[in-house]
Amino acid sequence: MSAAAAGEGGSETHLRTGTDRGRRSIENGKLEIDNSCILSDSLGTAMHEMSIAVELLQCVLAETARHGAVRVTQVQLTVGPMRGVVGEAMQLAWQIASENTPAAGSELEIIEPDIQARCRLCDTEFQGAVDDFLCPNCGKAEVDILAGDEILLSRLTCETAEEAPLP
Numbered sequence: 001m002s003a004a005a006a007g008e009g010g011s012e013t014h015l016r017t018g019t020d021r022g023r024r025s026i027e028n029g030k031l032e033i034d035n036s037c038i039l040s041d042s043l044g045t046a047m048h049e050m051s052i053a054v055e056l057l058q059c060v061l062a063e064t065a066r067h068g069a070v071r072v073t074q075v076q077l078t079v080g081p082m083r084g085v086v087g088e089a090m091q092l093a094w095q096i097a098s099e100n101t102p103a104a105g106s107e108l109e110i111i112e113p114d115i116q117a118r119c120r121l122c123d124t125e126f127q128g129a130v131d132d133f134l135c136p137n138c139g140k141a142e143v144d145i146l147a148g149d150e151i152l153l154s155r156l157t158c159e160t161a162e163e164a165p166l167p
């Protein structure tokens, strides 16, 4: 799903435009970037937050280029509790990773959704915790994780150059 395709009728995605001192800003209300931007987990756990920041930056810059934007002002990262991301470390890593790029100085907002799990034995869905996956119905801990381990670029706010066409 692209921002352009989502249109204004979408329940979750909307684009707002406005002119501000010769710049046009595009805000993707809740743009769930397509699968290519769900960050991969390939970099391992060394310097965990920095690895995420580097991948996040790649997604951000790709989206920025796709929208013809020149500067990134705000980035929202949705990261499930199971990822073990430390907020302060993530902020610092983002600051470092985005230096000397169009995303330099952008604000990083970190959203931490609840963990949702579904029991494989009785199909009960419940809110789990990082250290607690016992089914409240049958007491077993054989679950599928429905949410809480995701990591994705959930919103991107950027400025386009004045003449740039809207996507």
Ligand SMILES: [Zn+2]
Binding pocket: 119, 120, 121, 122, 123, 124, 135, 136, 137, 138, 139, 140
């Ligand atoms: Zn159960």
